Amino acid sequence: MIGNLKPLEIVLIIAVILLLFGAKKLPDMARSLGKSARILKSEAKAMKKDDEATAASETTQEQAAQQPIAPRTIQAAPGDVASSRPATETQRTTQS
Known part of the structure; x- marks a missing residue:
């Protein structure tokens, strides 16, 4: 569409833009x-x-997935007794 514009049509479009927006805003x-x-x-x-x-x-x-994964060992912090029990063990509560 733009390739089919004649020079007169381009000048008309520019004139309309100038009238609509003004020379200061362009x-x-x-x-x-x-x-x-x-x-x-x-x-x-x-x-x-x-x-x-x-x-x-x-x-x-993908390359890392092809390599064998070494088992990870998780160590508890010193003095941390809560993590010394297995995760599947239920905690016992004292009932009065």
Whole structure:
């Protein structure tokens, strides 16, 4: 559609924009449009980097999943008697 515009039509569109918004507001509008375009561009780059980082971490996770996992030992803090019992054991309460 834009490729089919003749020079006279472009001048008419510019004249209508000038009448609607005024010559003083056009530079501010162009500046804010430029800022928006820069923000959009930077966000698109950030999303692309995020996707690349996610793909790399998925590859690393797949490689880690193929390696045998060593059992973990959880140690209680010194003086911690609550964690010295097995987790499945029910706690006894004193009833009067």
